[in-house]
Amino acid sequence: MPKWTLHTEFKFDAAHLIEGYDGKCGRMHGHSYKVHLSAESNKLNPSKYLETSDMVCDFRELKWAAKDAEKGGLDHGVLNELVKVNPTAERIAEYIYKETDRRIPEGIKLTITVWETENSWVEYTE
Numbered sequence: 495m496p497k498w499t500l501h502t503e504f505k506f507d508a509a510h511l512i513e514g515y516d517g518k519c520g521r522m523h524g525h526s527y528k529v530h531l532s533a534e535s536n537k538l539n540p541s542k543y544l545e546t547s548d549m550v551c552d553f554r555e556l557k558w559a560a561k562d563a564e565k566g567g568l569d570h571g572v573l574n575e576l577v578k579v580n581p582t583a584e585r586i587a588e589y590i591y592k593e594t595d596r597r598i599p600e601g602i603k604l605t606i607t608v609w610e611t612e613n614s615w616v617e618y619t620e
C-alpha cells in the first residue's frame with residue numbers, strides 16, 4: 495500500500511499560566527512554541543485550493559495555528575482563553591490535534607509535537 499507522510503513545522507508566541515500550579519508557571523508568562531506536525535495517508539485528496547486528488551492535505555490547512563490569534567490561530571494569543579483547558583504543553587498538543595483533524599480530509603493520521611522550550615517537548619496522537 496502506498497503511504498505518504500507530510501511533515502511541517504511552525505512557531506508561534508503565546509502567553510499562558512498553569513492554573514493551580516504551585517510555582518512560577520502559575521503566573522502569566524510567555525513561550526515561543528515550536529510545533530512539528532506529521533500527516534500520514536494511504537491516499538491523496540483534493541483540497542480547498544486544488545480540485546484534483548494530488549495531496550495528502552494542504553500545508554496551509556496544517557499551519558492554521560501559526561496565524562494571528564485574532565485571525566483564528568494561536569500567535570500572540572492568551573492560551574488560557576483560546577484552548578479553554580489548563581494550557582500545559584500536553585493540552586496544547588491535544589488542542590492542535592483536534593482542531594487540525596477537523597480541517598483536513600478523513601483517513602489522515604496526525605502526530606503533533608509541541609516544544610515549550612528548546613529541551614522540553616510533548617508528542618500527541620490518537
Ligand SMILES: [Zn+2]
Binds near residue numbers: 510519523525
Ligand atoms: Zn509556561
